Amino acid sequence: MNRGIYIIGNDKVIDQAIALLNSIRLHDTDTSIVMIPYDDHYHNIADTLSHNYGVKIYEDLDFIDRLSQELCKIFGDHFFARPNQFRKQACWCGPFDEFLYIDTDIVVFEKIIDSLNYLKTADFIYCDYQHLGGIKNVFSPKFIEDQLFTKDEVEAIFNGGFWGSKKNLISEKELYEIFSECAANTEYFDFSEKTSDQPIINYMLLKRIPNRFNIVRREGKAPGSWAGTPHFQNRGNVLFDPTVNQTLQYLHWAGIKIEPGCPYWETWEHYRNLNPALPTTGIPARVQKSKWQQMLDIFKKLGQIEPKSSKFRNKSIDLQGI
Incomplete structure (x- = not known):
């Protein structure tokens, strides 16, 4: 079985990508990693990640351009604040039979590719407690009022920064169909805080992928993963969640600017500077x-x-x- 990891990035997030890759390679030197360019400004990050971590660039760049342009066109050119986020949907048609998608504002604390073992009994996996925060940034109250899905189904919502699935489970044609359904019913989605892909990928999950599994629902539960959670403990540059007595699988700075003074800055800085072949990070402290x-x-x-x-x-x- 051909397994691998997809990331999406450009030169602007090179520091974040280095931290993520340092953490992945600390536990796993072999898994293939492919970067989907976020835009045309990706050559510096591509050189750095290729030389130091063996990361390859998604081969079919024409497909990525076509896909992102068509998906954006369905909603209109100015509907989304960050339409290039849709490029991550190229994961469905890439080289890996089974894959993880990971945002660059994440560091991992284990051999993260092993999360794909859950695909033995599921078609789609994710690992967060997004459902506990309600439907904000995903669905609107009307979505619930009209009972498009059951309460249990709606509780399957997840953060789109970490997920895994199988090649061709969703086709290019199906992506256009799903986006068209969403564009025709925007009143069901919460785009109020400029989120782009998360409402749509959640709808896609509920509509097209019934065999899914949230890893935090495994027996014995699982640790949290959001950097906005204040109670994680640093144990030798690995974070620990005392509420479940487990080490975190990964930490995600979703919605949080990574800079000196941010939550768990020391942890991120440690992983960013793990590779002695690269200069240390130059992210300036926030001006007080x-x-x-x-x-x-x-x-x-x-x-x-x-x-x-x-x-x-x-x-x-x-x-x-x-």
Whole structure:
């Protein structure tokens, strides 16, 4: 069985990709990894990942361009904030019979390709607690009101940053059909926070792939994976979830900018700098605003300051001690 990992990236996320690849190769030197270019600016990252980690570029670039253009056209050119995310759907037609897709803002703590062992009894796997947070950024309340799927089915929603499946389970033709169904019924999806592919891939999962498995539902449960979770413990640069007494499989900074001061920055920095052949990361620390600027921001939000003139509307505000 031909197994492998897909990632998607461009030169802008080279630091994230290096951290991910360092973590993967720490546990697994053999698994093939293919990068799907996010856009045309990918040559630096391609050279770095190819030379240091044996990553290959998805061969059929014409197919990726055609696929992303057609999927975007179905909704209209300006509907999505990040339409190039749809390029990850090329996973279905790539070289691997079984595959994992992994976002670059992830580091792993085990031989992650072994997650595909769950495909012995399932056609699609994922591994997160997205369902506990409700339907936000996936479906709208109308989706639930109209009972398009059962409550149990809706609880299968997942984060699109980590998932695995089988080649040709979804065809190019089916992708166009699924996107067309979604475009004709946008009131059922939550695009309010500029998410692009997550609502659609969740709909696709519910509509077309009944044999699926969320790894966190395995016997004995599974650890969390989101970097916004505050209770993970660092044990020798491997994170531990005390709520289930297990080591994390991976950590995902979904929706969190990776920079000094972000959650679990030290963990990410460790993996980013594991390869001595590469320069250390140069991500600058977040610029800290002065107390004065922080107070101005608060007043602006409260409507106390004119945005352009910066004159106080309420003269009674006490600024003593700023």
